Amino acid sequence: MNYKNFPMVPRVVFGRGSFNQLSEIISPKRLNTKAPFIYLIDDVFKNDAWLTSRVALSYDDRIIFVSSEEEPKTTQVDDLVEDIILSFKERPSGIIGIGGGTILDLAKAVSLMLTNEGGAKDYQGWDLIKNPGIYHVGIPTISGTGAEVSRTTVLTGPTRKLGINSDFTPFDQVILDSELIKDVPTDQWFYTGMDCYIHCVESLTGTYLNTFSQTYGNMALELCKEVFLEHNLTEVESQEKLMMASWHGGMSIAYSQVGVAHAMSYGLAYLLGIKHGIGNCIVFDHLEEFYPEGVKLFKKMKKIHNITLPKGICADLSDKDLDIMINTAMGLEPLWENAIGKNWKKTITKEKLKSLYQKM
Structure with missing residues (x-):
């Protein structure tokens, strides 16, 4: 090894x-x-x-x-x-x-x-x-x-x-x-905070998981839950905890990897220029199949903070456009291997990704 x-x-x-x-x-x-x-x-x-x-x-x-x-x-x-x-x-x-x-x-x-x-x-x-x-x-x-x-x-x-x-x-x-x-607008605060939350879910449920990543990931995940689910934090506490969640979330993927949401949001960013945080949220909203618990909690956080995600962003895309996004996403092999395992190509097909993108 x-x-x-x-x-x-x-x-x-x-x-x-x-x-x-x-x-x-x-x-x-x-x-x-x-x-x-x-x-x-x-x-x-x-x-x-x-x-x-x-x-x-x-x-x-x-x-x-x-x-x-x-x-x-x-x-x-x-x-x-x-x-x-x-x-x-x-x-x-x-x-x-x-x-x-x-x-x-x-x-x-x-x-x-x-x-x-x-x-x-x-x-x-x-x-x-x-x-x-x-x-x-x-x-x-x-x-x-x-x-x-x-x-x-x-x-x-x-x-x-x-x-x-x-x-x-x-x-x-x-x-x-x-x-x-302190002056970050609420929607931006949510999208970027969710980037951290999604990091953690993908790292903690991935095949690359190890104790190093798990330790940082668990800490970041708990901090995200405190910030986005609890109502008893002061503004300063919330800001400091989210700052540390970001740090630990970044550390958790140093020795592992992210997964499906990040791979697919890269496709949205490359073709449509959709920013990383909101792109991750748009994708993650449709990934119950891969991250059932994580998505359930995400939807709860979304509701608490009155966040409405854009819909129909892929509705009018041509097959050529969809192929560009699919190829961008599928090119990120370490992310898929972490999410699904070494044989990920058996289940992650172009048709599969096309049907997911068309829901967004």
Whole structure:
């Protein structure tokens, strides 16, 4: 048996208001006065002085506001990298991502592509990155994706949606400040939180399950239940617990894998551009056959929080479009193997996936 030797985030700060320590944390990492820190910040904060005024810029440091309306793309990574290379004489001291999963994935990818030749699409897959990226910091402003702790950066490329999975992907530093997630709209809070919940269900019921994954997965699942089912938590407690659920949920899949909902939501994202969190919810709503208990609880949470999911998104798709989604989903073999087992191709056919997509 060849056990995987996974890296973890080496440094993490947790605590309400810890974002104020950012400059103190990163300043020892500045290479010189000409090597800037580049801040990739979700553009929802563009006019939010409460957050941006706390980012202390020195020398040639720069903030780049990035839209998170769409899933991150390999072309977007390449454009950011080119912009940075052309704008500065020296390689940056570091990349700091401040936002949700989209921004955190972009920050990880940009860090890697500043030190590896070619385009981001060349590295979609497992362990293709050869050189460590530059110093990179993740600061989540929404909780659930686990992007702050994972060894992948999920990107939509020209031919597929697939992560850059590598030992060099995880952040060098993470700051978990629950105050940063206080203004997240309810539906967004739910969809991203459910990404974490679905991670856990898929990890805990999968064939790859082991004690390492189970321990983190159970902890994240219990925290999700507290946040989404109980009414006696204060706002601060709810925010802190969801932040830790996201962290543990991300850890639970480090040594295992996700499953059916994630595989099929990749198809929705690749063809229709549907964002990851809501895509997972749309798919998971129809997966009683695979996750009976998990889906039952999901529907209960949906009802408690008055969430209405979009319907009929695949109703008018052509067979060609459906085939694109099916092929994208079926290409994620480790996810299916985790969900169903080594002989998954016997039960997961194109017809099976087509009938599931047509329900959505």
